[in-house]
Each structure stands twice: as C-alpha cells, then as structure tokens.
Amino acid sequence: MSKISVVLADDHVLVRKGLKKILEMESDIEVVGEASNGLEAVEEVRTKAPDVVLMDINMPKLNGVEATRVLKKESLKTKVIILTIYDDREYLLELLKTGISGYILKDIDPQALVEAVRAVSRGETYIQPTLTRALIAEYNRLSQPISRASRPLTAREKEVMAYIAEGMSNIEISEKLGISEKTVKNHVSSILRKLNLMDRTQVAVYALKNNLV
Structure with missing residues (x-):
C-alpha cells in the first residue's frame, strides 16, 4: 500500500x-x-x-x-x-x-x-x-443584500475594487497602479465607507454582483 x-x-x-x-x-x-x-x-x-x-x-x-x-x-x-x-x-x-x-x-x-x-x-x-x-x-453574512453606494466611486476607486476582486493585496495593487501602498489603503477605506461594507471580501462580492469586474 x-x-x-x-x-x-x-x-x-x-x-x-x-x-x-x-x-x-x-x-x-x-x-x-x-x-x-x-x-x-x-x-x-x-x-x-x-x-x-x-x-x-x-x-x-x-x-x-x-x-x-x-x-x-x-x-x-x-x-x-x-x-x-x-x-x-x-x-x-x-x-x-x-x-x-x-x-x-x-x-x-x-x-x-x-x-x-x-x-x-x-x-x-x-x-x-x-x-x-x-x-x-x-x-x-455574505448572503445578506449589500446596499448601494451612498456616494459614487471615483475611477481610481473602481480600479482598486476590480483588483481586490481579483484577489490582489494592497502591495500588488500599488505596484500595478504605480501608487504608494498607503494611497491604496486610503482608497480601500474610502470604498468601504462609500459602499457601507465591512471588509475586502464584501468589496469583492459587491464588484462581482454589480458586474464591475
């Protein structure tokens, strides 16, 4: 055996x-x-x-x-x-x-x-x-309906969201977009605030559900 x-x-x-x-x-x-x-x-x-x-x-x-x-x-x-x-x-x-x-x-x-x-x-x-x-x-938690954005996302925030949905880390996103990791973190925080989401997983789900990627 x-x-x-x-x-x-x-x-x-x-x-x-x-x-x-x-x-x-x-x-x-x-x-x-x-x-x-x-x-x-x-x-x-x-x-x-x-x-x-x-x-x-x-x-x-x-x-x-x-x-x-x-x-x-x-x-x-x-x-x-x-x-x-x-x-x-x-x-x-x-x-x-x-x-x-x-x-x-x-x-x-x-x-x-x-x-x-x-x-x-x-x-x-x-x-x-x-x-x-x-x-x-x-x-x-992920099965609950996700609310719509209280404010529209900027073009950059949509780019960051798309990369989050692909599973990229903040460092990878910063390299991809040519911006600092701190700037990426700020964009992520803004996305969470505008969409009333809790974490990156919900961001990815939101992006997929709304055909943003």
Whole structure:
C-alpha cells in the first residue's frame, strides 16, 4: 500500500519540524518536501506532485491564498489543506471556492491533523469542527443584500475594487497602479465607507454582483 505523500509549507522551521514529526509517526504518511514561502510551496508541489500540501496562510513572497490560486489554476491534483493561527473567516469561503480540501488551525490536536490529511487524500473535505460556526456565520453574512453606494466611486476607486476582486493585496495593487501602498489603503477605506461594507471580501462580492469586474 502506497503512503500518503505530503509537502509542508510554512515559513517557521519549528512548525514544519513539528508537523513532520507528528505525520511521520504514522506508517501510511510520508513527508516528501518542505517550503518556507509560497513560491517554494508552488515549486515543491509542481516537482514532487504530493497527495496533500499543508499550506500556511501567512508566508512571504507568496501567501497561502495566492499560492493556492496558482496551484488550482494549473489544475494540479494535489489536495490543499490551509493551516493558520486564526479563524480567518474572510478567507474561508473564498478558499473553499478555489477548491481547497481542508482548513485547520495550528492548535489542532495531533490526531485530528492526521485525520485531516487522511480525509483529504480520500477526496473528502475537512474543516476543523471549531471553524464550522465561523463558516456558517460568514456564509450568512455574505448572503445578506449589500446596499448601494451612498456616494459614487471615483475611477481610481473602481480600479482598486476590480483588483481586490481579483484577489490582489494592497502591495500588488500599488505596484500595478504605480501608487504608494498607503494611497491604496486610503482608497480601500474610502470604498468601504462609500459602499457601507465591512471588509475586502464584501468589496469583492459587491464588484462581482454589480458586474464591475
């Protein structure tokens, strides 16, 4: 029986070593590669073609969200489990839409971690039970009707909104438009205020619903 091959992507060496120790205590799991940033993670998955990649959400060069999008665009068969310190509700639904197979917190019980890896390798989706309530809350929030803008957006704000809908970070938007990151942040704040929205996820939903991208 072949082992479940896993790549670990986290910018903290101690975290990777801890995960590796836990997983390789199991006779049916083998860690075949490690990555310290998103770019390395993408390359490791391309070259090693593991069954599963444990992907930290906050990494340098390319974060876990962006790295996941790259892998999914390339239609690679590797299953992605997002690993994070926080219950990032803002990302959870968006990541599920991109096709991730799992979403777990770093304080997960070791046996539950093993269970998650085995589950996604079988083609199942594994969401840490403690995150289920957050997932439902986020779904309900995004299902609510979004109010129209109290004031019209400027042409620049519409550009920023379009890039947010594409999943770009403030730094990426600043490079794209040739403006400072602080200016981008100011535009984002103005967009949220004018549209009566709470966060970037709602901005993206608004843009898609109103055919602004």
